[in-house]
Amino acid sequence: MSNSLNGAASAARKNTSQNPQIDPGVPCASYARFSSDLQREESIADQQRKCEEKAALNGHVISPNLEFSDEAVSGTKRHRDGLDAMLAAARAGKFQVLYFHSLSRLSRESVITLPLLKELVYNYRVRIISVTEGIDSNDTAWELIAHIMSIVHEQYLRELSVNVLRGQEGTVLAGLSVGDYCFGYSSEPVSSSEQSPRGRSCKPRKMYVIDRETAAWVGRIFHWFVRERWSLRRIIRELNRLGAPKDHRATTPLWHHQQLLKLLANKKYIGEWPWGQKKNIRDPLTGKIRQEDRSPENCERWTRQLPHLRIVDDETFEKAQELLQKQATLHAPNRKSRGRFAGSSPGSSSHYPRHLLSRLIICGECGRVFNVGGCNGKYLFCPSYDKGVCTCKTTLLRERAERMIIDAIGQRILTNSLWRQRVFEETLKFWREAEAVLPDELAAAQRRLCEVDQKVGNILDRIEAGHGGAELDERLSQRRAEKRHLLEEIDRLQRADHGRGDEPTESWVSTQLAALGDVFTENTPAAAHALRALVGGGITVTEIRRDGHQRHYLQGRFTITSTAIVNKLAGVAGQQSEQAPLASDALAEEIVLDFREAPEIEALSEQAKKLYDDGHMCAEIAKLMGCGRSRVTAMLKYWFESRGMAMPDGRSRRSSLTKKHLIPPRYQEIADEVQKLSSEGLLLQAIANRLGVDRNMITAAIRWWHESQGLPVPDGRTRRKSLEYKGAPKGRNDSELSCGS
Structure with missing residues (x-):
């Protein structure tokens, strides 16, 4: 096939040289392109120079206004600024001959190259000339050569893809950086690889490292989301307010919802670094690229465990995934078929x-x-x-x-x-x-x-x-x-x-x-x-x-x-x-x-009830609170009734109190002295005479003293029988008796 190709190209060049079509008055144009930003910008000038040399051999002159080019644009794309401008000029009849260095400059896809050539030749009546491949549309064999060369260029693209993937795979399996580090990380050259770089435009091999400045923001975001339970919207507002940095690939200065979601779901923060989860699928007709998921089995061999790059602990990360899943489930009914929100749920504030x-x-x-x-x-x-x-x-x-x-x-x-x-x-x-x-x-x-x-x-x-x-x-x-x-x-x-x-x-x-x-x-x-x-x-x-x-x-x-x-x-x-x-x-x-x-009476009733429980009389409570006794009664009644309880009977409660009077009565005032004299053996009447009170008050004083001490009240008759003297002897005063009834 290679020999046939070379023979066809040689025949075309020979035919052209034997029958030159010299017409200096024909307007001519050129198209040049390079695909990678790693290539030299001089590549465009070199291609244009070769086109001008070829045009001079044919007696043509390429106008500077008709030199079209695309820089750092893939040949698989159907629409390019320079290419579209060239087609528009051809459609307008501004040139009749188009020069290009090779078919690969027009396109790397045969399904794009051939229709493009036929559109120029048959619709716009443009003569096309390839400098290096000997293609000239004035030659009857031009279509055959164009078919063959377009397939060769397309095959080169496939082989390049395989070779690039092989090289990246080796770097991944070696645990080195392939440029896929995310926010919170960076890369730095491996010292040993800097010494002997190989290959064209080669760069030193690099390893992943934690970027301390951005890693701190990662920890803060997970803390807000998991511990503080902030919403995504609130986190985004706070990040933008504080001017937080963004990922090195970010093209806009402000944080947004989708970027935050990807950050919270990124397993790299727990030391698990996947690679190759998606593959690019290119539409050969348009050159547009879409991504498809690779099977998990294919990705397992490329997943690296790098615990030294952990930023978030497993528990926090798992809790974040649980919250994200709950959020997705909560909002699922409100999303359209493509995942966009159709409207907020009225119950979303509970999350x-x-x-x-x-x-x-x-x-x-x-x-x-x-x-x-x-x-x-x-x-x-x-x-x-x-x-x-x-x-x-x-x-x-x-x-x-x-x-x-x-x-x-x-x-x-x-x-x-x-x-x-x-x-x-x-x-x-x-x-x-x-x-x-x-x-x-x-x-x-x-x-x-x-x-x-x-x-x-x-x-x-x-x-x-x-x-x-x-x-x-x-x-x-x-x-x-x-x-x-x-x-x-x-x-x-x-x-x-x-x-x-x-x-x-x-x-x-x-x-x-x-x-x-x-x-x-x-x-x-x-x-x-x-x-x-x-x-x-x-x-x-x-x-x-x-x-x-x-x-x-x-x-x-x-x-x-x-x-x-x-x-x-x-x-x-x-x-x-x-x-x-x-x-x-x-x-x-x-x-x-x-x-x-609480109404005023409620607070006052609580205070009155506390004094009530402490054993104070209502009159004493009124004095302590600075109000009338009837007011205290109303407070206590409110307290019991507001709780569905009946207020106890006042007389029954009074009988159970140790202190029953606001001002102690006379028998309570003399109780201690009466008890002292009684213990000395004085008759009750003698005690009454000495203190200037009647005998009944002495009896009440003895009874109150024993009850206040929690002691049984002594019986008078029993005590009288135990006394030596039960009456007053002649010649002695009652006050001098040391025994009594």
Whole structure:
């Protein structure tokens, strides 16, 4: 074929030289092109010089205005600026002869080259002349030579592609850079390769390195997305506000949604560097290139494990993928067939809440989620009221509701010893169960992997034996996909096994509960998600109407469980991604909150009730609070009735009090002195005479003294019988008696 080609080209040149077509008045043009930015720009001038020399031999002159060219443009592209301009000039009849260095300058695709030549020759009546290949459309054999040479140039392109892929593959398998590093990384020359560069325009071999400046931004982005639970939009706004740098291939200065998605899904940040996942497919008719996925089996041999290039830990990366998948699932119904959004979902704020109570408050009457409204979004309201399908008119002050809910939960998880003990017990139980199950799960996954490997081997044996087919190919693909899934599962279990923490202690649980309490005080998406998990997904509110009042208030109800708290404790023995099942003996409590500012009497009634429980009399409470006794009675009545309780009878309570008088009566004032004299053996009457009171007061004083000390009251008759003197002897005063009745 090569000999025939050379013979045809030689015959064409001989025919041209024997029958020269010299016509200096014919307008002539030239076209030149080089395809790579690594080539010299002088290549265009060299090609044009060769065309001018050939034109001079033919008695032609090429006008400088008709020298068309394309620089650093592939010959596989149908539309090029210089080529299109040349065709437009030919269509307008501005030249009659076109010179080019070789057919490869016009195109490297035969399906482009031949139609292009025929369009010039037969439609525009242009004579075409190839300088190096001897093609001249005035020669009858020009089409044959053009067909052959176009196929030769096309084959060269295929061989070049194979050679380039071979060279890149060797570099990849050597663990060196092929220019595919992303944001957070860079490359630097390998010192040994700088000494002996080979080849034309050769560059030193390079290795991947972490770029400290941009790697810090990668860590910050994953922290915002996973830990702080920021939305993608918020992260993009913050990156652009801070002027964060972008990838070295970026063509625009600002961050955008698609770039952030690719960054969060990039496995290179955990040390797994794939290569060759896609291959270029070129449309031979248009030269346009599209990318298609290579099969995972073909890509496995090119995937490099480079742990020294890890920027993000596995747990954070896996959590990011989980959040991205949830987001994709959430927005799937709102995307068109090509993946573009058809509109936002009204419930998308639950995935990235903007405040602590986002989509958390539910109307108890109609079941709708409360919307944000009012001045600067300070209130929440039922959207069904404006539509006339719900009677809940009262709005909820968001700041007040957040404060009351956080306070109520904080009282349970931070100050209640019963809750703390139960949370510790469930945490310890869950940790021990995970410790027992994890080795079994790992062993089961490894056994399953061995079975799948054996099945893959069996299928390959059948294919090699000549029994292959579409069905076996499909089964092989399924088994290999199953194997990849098992390898990922084994890797996750092994990391969980190696990263297990120590057994939880009470102090550790206390620290984690305090940290959880701190999370609630932050107005972040992470705090909103934590609150939603603790309250079971929603807080139901009901409008409480008060007769005689124009304004009503909302009452909220939600239940928290000890198991929900356990699931929110960060770092439970390395099992952060796991969820503890609801324990049968889990502690649960329904919390009821009145979302309103407490009226004055409510605060005062709490103060009065505390003094009441401390054993103070109502008159004493009134004196301490600086109000009348009737006001104290009203406060206590309000306290009991607001809680559905009956106020105790005042007389019954008074009888149980140690102090029954605001000003102590006389018998209480003299009780200590009476007891002292009684213990000295004086008669009761003698004590009465000495103190100037009657005998009944002395009896009351003795009784009160013993009762206040928690002692039994002595019987008078029994005491009288034990005395030596039971009456007053003659000649002695009662005051001198040392014994009495």
